[in-house]
Amino acid sequence: MLPKGANLQKIRDGKRTYAITPHLPGGFIKPEVMQKYVDVTKKYGGTMKLTSAQRIMITGLKAEDIEDIWQELGMQPALGYANCVRSVKICPGIAFCKRGKQDSIKLGLELDKRYIKKEMPSRIKLGVSGCPNSCSEAVIKDIGVIGTDDGWDVYVGGSAGSHPRLADKLIEGLNYDDTLRLVDIIMLYYQKHADIERIGQFIERIGFEKFKADVLAEFYGQVSAVTEPKVPQSEAGEKIVPVPGGLTEGTLVFGDPITADSVISDIIRVYPQTIPVFRSFGMGCLGCPSSTGEAVSKAAEIHGLDLPELLAALNKVVPANN
Incomplete structure (x- = not known):
């Protein structure tokens, strides 16, 4: 059994080491919390690693120390379903960046609050970029949102990994509330119809035309005219x-x-x-x-x-x- 809230990292000479990755929405962390990370890492002989999902991993840990580490950090173990919303990557947006066109932090933190660790057919990663430079890599996320002068453009089906796929643009120019509503529709549609597959694989299986038609029909309150493809x-x-x-x-x-x-x-x-x-x-x-x-x-x-x-x-x- 894995230690609570830990991941197996390495097996070397029969000895196992583990890592914990506390959740840090948007990668924001207070100095006093960072100090806890430093103190705990030193005490238990670990190594700190900045992850691509804007978190801080502490790795190189022993199984028997994991529970004490969570307690000393003053945090609950970062638990969730194996296949769930793993991360919401957020760029600085208009709050901190001269090129920002939309408030990516506000939207990203709200998406994090709504969906992080929610069970899904497979793993899901979200990206929120405040401008088309897309520093949060929105076009290789399962759901990506990019800010423009006209609002938010929503992309679906991106992924990296062994089968990289650029996301398809679903719609453009949405306001804040409509973007949240559309993402909710996408999530529910995916949960209802997908197999154990990423959103991009799901789209490839049923066809982007059907995916787009069904999701936007729900968004606009219409009935989709696209029939189920033959699989x-x-x-x-x-x-x-x-x-x-x-x-x-x-x-x-x-x-x-x-x-x-x-x-x-x-x-x-x-x-x-x-x-x-x-x-x-x-x-x-x-x-x-x-x-x-x-x-x-x-x-x-x-x-x-x-x-x-x-x-x-x-x-x-x-x-x-x-």
């Missing part, structure tokens, strides 16, 4: 036809046993009943970029798991093997 269905023994931007790089089909070479995302797409098994082994982030091309053997090695034990548990819930 290949998988039945016993039938080969799955890959779709653009799909989750898997593997070849697993229904009825196949799970082997050391089976790709993680392939397994959970074909056998979703394996999700609780993965989670019971501490492998909760099943929608991360690594899962799209990582075999079970590699994942077991990274997490320090016994491969035969993991494969046996996975195959136990596969219908063909029962």
